[in-house]
Amino acid sequence: xxxxxxIVFDSDDKAYQGLHALWNLDNRxxxxxxxxxxxHRDQFGHVDVATKxxxxxxxxxxxxxxGALLGALAGPVGSAAGIAGASSIAAGTAAGIGAxxxxxxxxxxxxxxxxEHEEAxxxxxxxxxxxxxxxxxxxxxxxxxPIDTTEKALxxxxxxxxxxxxxxxxxxxxxxxxYLYPYDYEPHFAS
Amino acid sequence: MNTLTDTIDQxxxxxxxxxxxxxxxxxxxxxxxxxxxxxxxxxxxxTSLQAAAKSQQPExxxxxxxxxxxxxxVASDVRSGAQAGGAELRAKSIAAxxxxxxxxxxxxxxxxxxxxxxxxxxx
Numbered sequence: 001x002x003x004x005x006x007i008v009f010d011s012d013d014k015a016y017q018g019l020h021a022l023w024n025l026d027n028r029x030x031x032x033x034x035x036x037x038x039x040h041r042d043q044f045g046h047v048d049v050a051t052k053x054x055x056x057x058x059x060x061x062x063x064x065x066x067g068a069l070l071g072a073l074a075g076p077v078g079s080a081a082g083i084a085g086a087s088s089i090a091a092g093t094a095a096g097i098g099a100x101x102x103x104x105x106x107x108x109x110x111x112x113x114x115x116e117h118e119e120a121x122x123x124x125x126x127x128x129x130x131x132x133x134x135x136x137x138x139x140x141x142x143x144x145x146p147i148d149t150t151e152k153a154l155x156x157x158x159x160x161x162x163x164x165x166x167x168x169x170x171x172x173x174x175x176x177x178x179y180l181y182p183y184d185y186e187p188h189f190a191s
Numbered sequence: 192m193n194t195l196t197d198t199i200d201q202x203x204x205x206x207x208x209x210x211x212x213x214x215x216x217x218x219x220x221x222x223x224x225x226x227x228x229x230x231x232x233x234x235x236x237x238t239s240l241q242a243a244a245k246s247q248q249p250e251x252x253x254x255x256x257x258x259x260x261x262x263x264x265v266a267s268d269v270r271s272g273a274q275a276g277g278a279e280l281r282a283k284s285i286a287a288x289x290x291x292x293x294x295x296x297x298x299x300x301x302x303x304x305x306x307x308x309x310x311x312x313x314x
Contacts, residue, residue: 002303029306032299032300032302032306033299034296034299034300034303140299140303140306140307142306142307142310142311182207182210182292182295182296182299183207183210183211183295
């Protein structure tokens with residue numbers, strides 16, 4: 001099955017380990033990773049993408065694609081926020097993209113906490129607290145055990161949605177998958 | 192190990208190298224020998240994938256054919272960008288980078304299809 005996964009960790013370093021562990025599962029043939037990236041939510045709620053330090057020209061467009069994907073991973077509430085953020089992302093600066101993406105995840109997390117019924121409805125939706133980092137990836141997996149077992153051992157919480165569900169709920173078409181790195185890399189956050 | 196899987200795995204590694212090279216070259220304003228070489232490498236890889244695709248299941252074959260088409264696009268973009276230079280070079284380099292990413296997506300999809308089929312075979 002083709003899925004998008006978000007694996008949330010309490011620190012950047014743990015997320016880096018989670019990224020490498022994911023690619024190791026691919027190398028062993030347990031799963032197939034089509035692309036992955038590491039993101040971080042800062043204390044103000046902004047979300048940054050860890051890129052390779054060799055491609056600064058790609059940093060802006062990475063934010064655009066992942067903003068849509070994060071909204072889709074967060075579920076219906078997050079998707080609504082992602083739509084609202086999309087217009088500002090399209091015309092915004094790099095800082096604006098960070099704020100919009102942060103708003104997407106933040107709104108979802110706040111909505112989940114605001115009402116017990118909503119919490120039950122969206123308990124499987126991605127939620128990131130300030131200071132947390134996450135691995136976002138597109139994978140093919142015949143069973144969920146390899147990722148779940150490996151990433152939980154590193155302290156990660158795994159969220160998962162099928163590729164079909166994400167496509168149905170996204171207003172960005174298929175292109176957001178292109179913003180995930182198609183191989184393992186050493187993540188780097190712009191200072 | 193399956194020979195086709197070896198071929199696809201090798202193609203994936205080569206396509207990754209190609210993507211890394213184009214991404215690195217995008218920061219340069221001049222056409223390096225490495226970038227010119229990328230066009231030749233992309234075409235060679237496309238030919239290899241087309242040959243590997245011929246005897247495959249339709250799903251895998253389609254992924255490999257799509258990857259080959261994307262790699263031919265990489266070669267075309269790199270060559271035309273190198274001839275034009277300047278802003279056109281940058282635009283073509285971005286296009287080539289995106290096409291190499293598409294190729295990698297199709298190759299990894301072919302690998303996933305093969306792995307899934309192998310996992311379903313009785314021991």
